Amino acid sequence: MKQDKISPERLEWPTWKEAYSVGVERLDSQHQYMFELGKKISELRPEHAKEIVQSLYDYLVEHCAAEESHMADIGFPGLDVHREKHVDILTQLSAFSGGDGAGPREILKLKTFYYTWLVNHVLNVDRQYFEFAQNQTRPPQGV
Numbered sequence: 352m353k354q355d356k357i358s359p360e361r362l363e364w365p366t367w368k369e370a371y372s373v374g375v376e377r378l379d380s381q382h383q384y385m386f387e388l389g390k391k392i393s394e395l396r397p398e399h400a401k402e403i404v405q406s407l408y409d410y411l412v413e414h415c416a417a418e419e420s421h422m423a424d425i426g427f428p429g430l431d432v433h434r435e436k437h438v439d440i441l442t443q444l445s446a447f448s449g450g451d452g453a454g455p456r457e458i459l460k461l462k463t464f465y466y467t468w469l470v471n472h473v474l475n476v477d478r479q480y481f482e483f484a485q486n487q488t489r490p491p492q493g494v
């Protein structure tokens with residue numbers, strides 16, 4: 352029997368929910384907006400590609416800086432590794448020209464790439480500093 356493949360064209364964009372919270376209001380709001388930007392990509396028309404890719408890139412630069420500053424504030428030991436992941440996403444994103452040559456294929460590539468990154472990063476990677484902060488503030492057991 353032929354197996355159904357997930358078609359990126361049909362990906363339903365997830366919306367941010369409380370369960371994705373990293374415990375910092377400002378960063379949560381930025382994550383919410385990043386999910387909204389994802390929706391814009393899924394509805395993207397080639398003529399708007401350049402503008403959307405640029406605004407996504409600019410927003411991620413701002414978000415990554417805010418997040419790194421938070422991780423430094425709480426003394427998160429995984430800051431350097433996390434920062435490398437941020438550099439990596441920004442490098443990969445800058446490879447999407449979004450220029451005049453952006454056709455449906457490039458947009459589909461961007462959509463799939465951003466979807467995969469966003470869900471994995473917010474739910475798994477960003478959660479690490481949240482869990483670290485929670486363990487720091489939790490009173491020792493038996494006290």
Ligand SMILES: [Fe+2]
Nearest residue numbers: 382418473477
């Ligand atoms: Fe984040």
Ligand SMILES: [Fe+2]
Nearest residue numbers: 418472476477
């Ligand atoms: Fe992050």
